[in-house]
Amino acid sequence: MSDGVFRVLTGPVTGGDPATDAARELIAGLVLRPWGQVASSVYETGRLVADAPWLPGHHQRIGFLLRGQRPDGAWGPPEGYALVPTLSATDGLLAALAAGRAGTDLLAPVARGLRALTGTLLATDARELPDTPALDLIVPALVDSINERLAGLDRATADRLPRPPLGLPAGLGADRLRAVRAAVAAGAALPAKLAHFYEVLDATPADAGPTLTAVGASPAATAAWLTTAGPEAGPAAHAFLRELIRDRGGPVPCPIPITVFERAWVLSGLRRAGIPVNPPNALLESLAGATGAEGVATGDGLPTDADTTSVALDALARLGRPADPASLWAYETADGFCTWPGSEDGFSVTTNAHVLDAFGQHVVRHPDADGRYHRTVDRLSAVLPEHQLADGRWQDRWHASPYYATACCALALAESGRGAAAAEAVDRAALWVLDSQRADGSWGRWAGTVEETAYALQVLLAAPTAGPRVDDAVDRGHAYLHRPTGGEHPPLWYGKELYCPTAIVRSAVLAACRLAATRTPGVDRSVADCGYQATKTTT
Structure with a gap:
């Protein structure tokens, strides 16, 4: 300045x-x-890698995730706080691997992420997990996504990865996620704060339109909507994401x-x-x-x-x-x-x-x-x-x-x-x-x-x-x-x-x-x- x-x-x-x-x-x-000034987010960046590879900065976002992986294969802070970012980063890298745009360079990071999830993070009792917002929606959604991606891999790639289906932490179910998704599909009006989590709800924002800047103050939610609706459906939101990505070189923050x-x-x-x-x-x-x-x-x-x-x-x-x-x-x-x-x-x-x-x-x-x-x-x-x-x-x-x-x-x-x-x-x-x-x-x-x-x-x-x-x-x-x-x-x-x-x-x-x-x-x-x-x- x-x-x-x-x-x-x-x-x-x-x-x-x-x-x-x-x-x-x-x-x-x-x-x-x-x-606002917010540090880059592993979770949000992982969602853009998985859901919006068409946005500029895709390879820079993959690089950000690779640099952020811990020696133990997880991402994020200590304890149960690592669960959500590790799920998102692993799912994002797995999506990029399945798309075949990064060769086999992602095999080892994905394998380490899967081992961190099955070895400790998902083995934790749900009562011991931190009460971060919508954890009971995000974790089941990402576990399902990872399992689906693993099931869809070609045999040669799948044989080089740990492949047991991921389970949910004891005491955490998918009932609320299914109920919210069903309500969305039925056209029910949801609490406004759920807009922040649209990327896991298969939802369309109630106020979606050409003048909407950001869905739920979340790049992931915004990108998920634009991926479904098309950039032309939300030119203001598309411009918001592009400027945010350009300003930060690829990774995105949240909120x-x-x-x-x-x-x-x-x-x-x-x-x-x-x-x-x-x-x-x-x-x-x-x-x-x-x-x-x-x-x-x-x-x-x-x-x-x-x-x-x-x-x-x-x-x-x-x-x-x-x-x-x-x-x-x-x-x-x-x-x-x-x-x-x-x-x-x-x-x-x-x-x-x-x-x-x-x-x-x-x-x-x-x-x-x-x-x-x-x-x-x-x-x-x-x-x-x-x-x-x-x-x-x-x-x-x-x-x-x-x-x-x-x-x-x-x-x-x-x-x-x-x-x-x-x-x-x-x-x-x-x-x-x-x-x-x-x-x-x-x-x-x-x-x-x-x-x-x-x-x-x-x-x-x-x-x-x-x-x-x-x-x-x-x-x-x-x-x-x-x-x-x-x-x-x-x-x-x-x-x-x-x-x-x-x-x-x-x-x-x-x-x-x-x-x-x-x-x-x-x-x-x-x-x-x-x-x-x-x-x-x-x-």
């Missing part, structure tokens, strides 16, 4: 506050990449577009940390949908949800454009607030923490607000501690790391919570963070990461807990964020598979560095370089 473009989008560089300058550059990226989600999280997080930002009016206007009757969606192609609506409202309030959070009443339930009204199983602590942020911002500015608003703050101040685990952390269904959930809850309770239970919960969270710091100063579920370290620091810096132990932990964590890592952030956010929204992660790291630098002003560390080495290679 040229200096001239940077200045037009964000105003003049301050020259005196590295945090502000880094935030301005980050916000400029939100404008220049309005669909995308995430326009409002990305902007809300970035702006809210930066302002909460006290970093002065003055985003262009267009960015603020994109959040204004949160003030409508049903709130706002993560991005085009997805339904409105309470999580994005809450963070958008919080960002608007912190940026001097407060709005009534009445749109959130549509999501209220007996247990708290759901992410989607009438179509969600389970309880999300992070969604409810963000709802507390939104109502907390409102009652601070309007202490004479209707009693219902104050009662909601009181209620969530009690509900969130009730979901805190015994060791002091929170765990959620939208992020693999407890540090994210713990930061969301602890920050909301520290700023807007009421009563002794809220204060005690923040203290317990800080103690858990202290006890779980790694020897190198980092925090993380599987290994130390700059993202999780940023969340842990935010918890410590929001809690009233003080003393030499806290100071030492903050200093070591802050130092860790300045060590060059030379790689990308691991995916930790829940989607069809784990994914990484890189701009959001970058903003969390900047916020943590700013807060830590404010706490220890004598330490000479550049906020602008904080965590930079782990993000500069992502797109």
Whole structure:
């Protein structure tokens, strides 16, 4: 990005506050990449290899899958999180092998993928698998697809591959997939959020047409529809995919577009940390949908949800454009607030923490607000501690790391919570963070990461807990964020598979560095370089 473009989008560089300058550059990226900045997806790329070889970049997508295969034959993060990406990549490479366009070079990778699936991943009990969205639809669909492809191979190729029919994990059946597909075939109206998974539903989007940009904020769903309907049926969607592929050299991310989600999280997080930002009016206007009757969606192609609506409202309030959070009443339930009204199983602590942020911002500015608003703050101040685990952390269904959930809850309770239970919960969270710091100063579920370290620091810096132990932990964590890592952030956010929204992660790291630098002003560390080495290679 040229200096001239940077200045037009964000105003003049301050020259005196590295945090502000880094935030301005980050916000400029939100404008220049309005669909969002998300790392490439093994699952989505595998679906394009299998379902849309006619799209540009087919061989580059195959190369991306081959480079991403682990030594054990699987793809993706540890544990059961590898199941969905391994199924998709194996199925995609098997489709390319069957098409005969890659010679026999794909035999060995496909064989390793099949062995990883039969050896460990599919042998797992379904109760031990992560609760990623639509896993009970995706896994049966891909297992069936792989079995069909194996059955259709020529004898010479088939004899060189392991060929036992793949089975489903114990406790996971195909009944829901069959029921949804039958409903689609019968013309039933399905919940809007199922558009995100159209590639496994044999479905046609209800709003399909020439102006549709993306089906369910998913390149795979969009490509599956265009493969069936033809590119001429959706010229806008076809243009979207071609531009996305050209921009990224073949592989594709998911979810995308995430326009409002990305902007809300970035702006809210930066302002909460006290970093002065003055985003262009267009960015603020994109959040204004949160003030409508049903709130706002993560991005085009997805339904409105309470999580994005809450963070958008919080960002608007912190940026001097407060709005009534009445749109959130549509999501209220007996247990708290759901992410989607009438179509969600389970309880999300992070969604409810963000709802507390939104109502907390409102009652601070309007202490004479209707009693219902104050009662909601009181209620969530009690509900969130009730979901805190015994060791002091929170765990959620939208992020693999407890540090994210713990930061969301602890920050909301520290700023807007009421009563002794809220204060005690923040203290317990800080103690858990202290006890779980790694020897190198980092925090993380599987290994130390700059993202999780940023969340842990935010918890410590929001809690009233003080003393030499806290100071030492903050200093070591802050130092860790300045060590060059030379790689990308691991995916930790829940989607069809784990994914990484890189701009959001970058903003969390900047916020943590700013807060830590404010706490220890004598330490000479550049906020602008904080965590930079782990993000500069992502797109």
